[in-house]
Amino acid sequence: MKKNLLMGGLLPALVLGSCGVAGAQPAAMDTLTAIEQNPETVNQAKAANEPVTQESLQEMRRQLEEQLQQAQELQNRLNAQLGSLEKRMKKVEKRSWEPQVDIHGYGRLRWDKHNFSDFNGTDRKSVWLNLFVNHRINDRWSLHSEHEFENDLSSNTGAYKEHGKSRPVLQLYAQGRVGDVNVKLGRFYLQSPYKFTYDEKVNGWQVNYGIPTKWGRKAEFTLSSGVSTSQTFHGDTENTKNVWDQYYENTQMLSLMGVIPVAKNTNISAHYGRMTMRDIHLERKTWSMGFDTKLNRDLKLTAGIAKSDSETLNKSHFIQLQYKEARPDVPGSYDFYIKKYLQRGHTGMSNWFNDDIVDVTRGDDTPQLDEKSNGLNRWDYRAGEFNGIRIGLDYVPVRNTKLLLHYTYGKLGIFDPDNHGGNHDGEKKDYSFLRTQLEMYF
Template sequence: MNKKRMICGLVPALAISMSSTVGAQPVVMDTKPAMEQNAVTENQTGADAQQPVTQESLQVMRKQLEEQLHQAQELQSRLNAQLESLDKRMKKVEKRSWQPPVEIHGYGRLRWDKHHYEDRNDPNDYKTIWLNLFTKYRINDRWSLHSEHEFENNLTDNHGAYEGHGGYNEPGGKKYSRPVLQLYAEGRVGEVNVKAGRYYLQSPYKFTFDDKIDGWQASYGIPTKWGRKANFTLSAGNTYSKIFYGDKENELNYWNEGGDGNLKVVSLIGEIPIAKNTNLATHYGKIKRRTDRLERKTWSFGFDTKLNRDLKFWAAMAKSDSQTLNKSHVLQLQYKEARPDIPGSYDIYIKKYLQRGHSGMTNWFNDDIAEFTHGDYKAENLANNDGDKVWQYSRWGEFNGLRVGVDFVPVRNTKLLINYTFGKMGKCLDRDPGRRYAYSFFRTQWEMYF
């Protein structure tokens, strides 16, 4: 008798166990005898195992199940509330990730330059300090407002930012001032990156254009199999610069160091990956002065490639439609790379370049050789009719030489730059190249980033 009861009690228990194992719905016991036997089996303890299942005991079981269901529903509600709270906190964290909406960073430079010209008895010695501040204000997740502010002081003669030795008319007067170098809005329109305002336009390798313009820019990238995008950038706007200073074709006050600005600028830049470690860079530029329609066109083409993990090579050439000698080139070989975020990193490089003033539209390699873009213009030379002295180092001159440099990162967010440049500089007319003079240029610079 006991054996039969045990069998009757195990059958529904096995059914329930198997259904829960395979993830199916619990077996529903339709027959009252099976429920009674199951209840007896689950509740039997000694003598109580002989007690029959009553309606009251079934109601107690049902009540217990309802309580368990209610507890499960409460647990589900609390879990949903916790998930909702977590989602809110995540959104707050994501919002704080780009807060505050204003970012400020920049860098400072301490520089010592020493120049020596063959036909001068006294070498030029300059000590200057710079501070560049960059700001970024996030308007929303697609648009932002940017600015750059530059402050300079010549420690040699204690003149301020872009301040000349006497200015145009009054002693100590400023020639021109650019405390706000950039101020533009940047964002996306569909898949196109857009800039509008005053921004810095730099051609590849700083070869044919390197100045600020007031206008707009649109850039579009096309994915390539090399994992880098081929970028095409169209820029248009206005600039005020020294582009036509000392230009033979400039018949409108060509010795005005202000450059007789108000120039219309159009630029198209292409940067195209053609291999895993190789990129092509091209540029077409055109400027036109609005007052007399004097025009200049420039083209450049170059590439950079990694020869191995630590060795990189650049080569580029440029040409303009100037009537003077108008071709330039640059070759550079660099070992390693000095990165401000990696203390102890460094690089060593050698660069050979032929630089002619009219190959570029403005400030071509201006940071490499001081006084070259501006020329050696002095009012007393004109007063003494020393025209040859003026033209000798003017913008239609050239420099042909080498530079050897070392960059080193002693501590994080700093960089020490040391380079030495030497070669020949002088005027270069098509029919009368004239004499080239030996020229050397030494620079030591300490940069700090924040």
């Protein structure tokens, strides 16, 4: 009787009690089936009148351990299947929340005012709309494009009509991963650390690799190559094609940059770049190094130096101190900064000057300058360097907007009008630049 109770009630109860997790019911049913299909167990159950011995108890214990092991194996297999199903469900949820095509962008209302010591200032009011379209191909690859539309509100014309062209498609590239390496192919925007030496589009390729550090941020290394536009050969004595040409669109560029965290709130950045005029094989190399660090919670210091292998105008530097940070997703946030810098034209890989600084021969408002020249020839006022200060303020009045205001003042170093390239003649001309801009993100 005791043996019948043990085999018919205690054994299944023990099995069911030991499997009270996911997969318990299938395991218990398989255990009962195994008992019923085991002739030896059934014969022992029928032999109710036989005395319970030590041997029979050991045999029952062995059979129970085997059945428990089978139940555990069934449970493990079921848990693995549930884990795989959960991963697939997460992928489905991710795809459902991340649409195949994503469109976002921003608009800008801008007012610029440049003043030169020998020329009346020019006002330029313009409106811009930039649309970004992202198309997800799969979990690794996607297509990206940027489309820009602009209008000069002062003359109701396209902002680039002076150059005889427009720029409706700024970027169009494929982005993906090959192993642990991020890859770009097509026309993409490249910016050197702090926009110090390069700020232009590239038709080519890019690879990026990140190495984790103990500071919680990756050390990023980026190699890029392709065809780009450069102004760095302007006023270069080795430019045998045309020493005063300002824009070269047929230049081959190579760029290697790295941003390395060296402390909790400090990064060191370095950049090597090479621009080559492909038709005459004139080559320029530029090196830059800088750092940014948080002095405290709200105060950030950034600085950098640059040098090229040009014989003239080949060194630049800057230092900037910023308080707070304006974030478009945080209404009421703001920042204030002051920047001191010396920029010389032959250190930049792409732009003659950064930060939208211009001389009287550059920019979209040169026709207006000709009208206000008072008989002066603006080509006699080519500038090879800028030395000055910028004071700026950014403010977020409401979410997804930013109000930008900055004022720049300094001296433009002027080329010798009779010098066919090379250094400037030592003359310094006053220059100031005021920008007011409202950005709206969507």
